[in-house]
Amino acid sequence: MWGMKKRVICGLAASLLVGPLALGTPVALANTGDGMPGQGNLDKVAVSNDYAGLWGDAAGGVAGRPFVKTLNVINAGVSTSVIANGTATTAESTTPGAITAVVSPYNLCRTGQSSNNGNQCYATPNRLGITLGYVKSAGQLGYNFTSPTGQNGAALTLAAPVTAETVIELVVNMNTWGTNLRWTWMNGAPQYWKVDNIGTASAEFTLRYKMVTGPSQACQTAVPVMACNPADAARNYGDNFNPQKILKTEIVLSLDETGVSQVFNGALFASSNADIGSLGEARTDSGAPSINYGIVGPSELGGAPNLATFQAFVSDASLLNYFGVTSDVVGTEAFRDSALAISRADGGSGGTPTWTRWDVANNGADGWFLSIPDISFNGNAVSSQGVSATAQTTAQPARVSVRQKVAASLTARRRGSTASVTFKATAAACAKSACRVVVQKISGPLSPKSTKVKTVAIGRRSKSVSVSVSAKVAAKQGLTVMLQTKKAGKWVYVSSGVNRP
Numbered sequence: 001m002w003g004m005k006k007r008v009i010c011g012l013a014a015s016l017l018v019g020p021l022a023l024g025t026p027v028a029l030a031n032t033g034d035g036m037p038g039q040g041n042l043d044k045v046a047v048s049n050d051y052a053g054l055w056g057d058a059a060g061g062v063a064g065r066p067f068v069k070t071l072n073v074i075n076a077g078v079s080t081s082v083i084a085n086g087t088a089t090t091a092e093s094t095t096p097g098a099i100t101a102v103v104s105p106y107n108l109c110r111t112g113q114s115s116n117n118g119n120q121c122y123a124t125p126n127r128l129g130i131t132l133g134y135v136k137s138a139g140q141l142g143y144n145f146t147s148p149t150g151q152n153g154a155a156l157t158l159a160a161p162v163t164a165e166t167v168i169e170l171v172v173n174m175n176t177w178g179t180n181l182r183w184t185w186m187n188g189a190p191q192y193w194k195v196d197n198i199g200t201a202s203a204e205f206t207l208r209y210k211m212v213t214g215p216s217q218a219c220q221t222a223v224p225v226m227a228c229n230p231a232d233a234a235r236n237y238g239d240n241f242n243p244q245k246i247l248k249t250e251i252v253l254s255l256d257e258t259g260v261s262q263v264f265n266g267a268l269f270a271s272s273n274a275d276i277g278s279l280g281e282a283r284t285d286s287g288a289p290s291i292n293y294g295i296v297g298p299s300e301l302g303g304a305p306n307l308a309t310f311q312a313f314v315s316d317a318s319l320l321n322y323f324g325v326t327s328d329v330v331g332t333e334a335f336r337d338s339a340l341a342i343s344r345a346d347g348g349s350g351g352t353p354t355w356t357r358w359d360v361a362n363n364g365a366d367g368w369f370l371s372i373p374d375i376s377f378n379g380n381a382v383s384s385q386g387v388s389a390t391a392q393t394t395a396q397p398a399r400v401s402v403r404q405k406v407a408a409s410l411t412a413r414r415r416g417s418t419a420s421v422t423f424k425a426t427a428a429a430c431a432k433s434a435c436r437v438v439v440q441k442i443s444g445p446l447s448p449k450s451t452k453v454k455t456v457a458i459g460r461r462s463k464s465v466s467v468s469v470s471a472k473v474a475a476k477q478g479l480t481v482m483l484q485t486k487k488a489g490k491w492v493y494v495s496s497g498v499n500r501p
Contacts, residue, residue: 178203194364225294410497
């Protein structure tokens with residue numbers, strides 16, 4: 001997500017989330033935002049005037065592409081099965097009003113097309129997209145569930161109701177693309193997220209979420225998250241750029257590294273009423289781990305002030321490998337309050353951030369789920385470029401920081417199979433209570449498991465802590481160093497660091 005890359009698909013300009021009504025020809029979408037090709041139209045070889053490649057241009061072709069294995073639409077606890085035991089060759093419905101899901105390649109080169117250093121396309125898609133849609137006519141879909149319409153523009157009754165109270169359940173098999181699965185972003189409110197066999201060709205994810213609204217037209221989808229440039233929107237949409245608030249589902253899967261460590265593989269980001277939101281990795285000058293989040297969207301949506309929501313799920317495996325905090329501590333309030341403090345970094349306004357503990361039984365995975373409501377955007381556009389309508393509806397990105405409160409640093413060196421780490425921290429808690437440093441080995445960059453190496457008691461009470469430890473480590477193992485203090489008879493989290501392989 002971190003190569004300042006946009007998505008391109010089906011003949012439209014790069015920043016659009018979905019394709020037009022006809023392949024190969026850029027067209028302006030209606031202000032309400034609706035219309036895209038069906039799966040069959042994407043499972044072809046692109047022609048010379050298509051902006052980018054289709055599944056027929058990908059290595060492995062259609063047979064190797066990801067596919068929707070299960071799709072259920074749930075209303076008031078009653079589940080309607082839309083796709084069951086789907087495969088890459090499952091025939092799509094041609095019945096108007098039928099609900100379906102489309103898997104799209106973003107940024108894929110046409111057969112014989114040069115990648116041009118990624119400025120136009122990539123030999124392997126760096127992004128994939130999944131869109132929930134309904135059949136308008138054979139091969140043509142809609143994705144605006146606020147106002148479903150048929151091909152003739154008349155109101156259309158769907159095979160199953162889809163409202164703001166509807167829960168969608170998806171199981172997606174990554175097929176031959178599973179080894180490259182990184183992070184995922186969606187327009188929706190997640191309830192359940194489970195990734196099986198991540199890092200392998202048999203990777204598969206299960207997602208359950210509630211439908212939410214989002215912009216009918218996306219102004220800026222580049223990452224790192226950046227402000228919308230009205231000139232770009234004008235080139236993409238012409239005079240029809242006027243984003244409305246519609247009920248929709250867009251999902252983007254990242255397949256490349258581009259700056260985010262593999263420890264965050266399997267993370268899920270979500271938003272409503274925004275173009276895109278993401279997590280990034282950074283460190284403070286002191287070396288203590290920190291995480292930055294960004295989200296961008298229109299300051300107005302449908303002519304009214306816009307408030308967006310940003311959400312993110314980060315697994316225990318990621319928290320262990322990034323923060324160095326072990327499974328017996330990561331779920332505690334002490335860790336949440338010390339390491340996951342939230343602040344709005346750009347000075348803008350937003351609602352109260354909350355961290356909710358997720359677990360395998362109820363949510364598919366163990367970890368922390370962040371939700372920040374009521375995010376407003378700076379209404380000052382980058383440059384109007386003579387496009388007044390665009391200037392009124394674009395915004396600067398909102399930036400949110402998550403960082404440890406305790407100043408700490410970790411330095412390390414490796415010689416052969418030995419890693420030596422020095423951990424230094426300034427912690428007021430250690431001047432008042434007993435402290436200790438726990439050193440453990442991490443099993444691997446995608447594992448939530450660790451093995452204790454050594455526990456070092458701090459000999460005297462002092463705000464300044466310094467500990468050096470050496471240990472034998474395998475090629476893919478890291479060392480975690482965690483500072484704890486005793487509170488009410490229990491060892492609780494203060495700060496930590498990790499030396500990754």
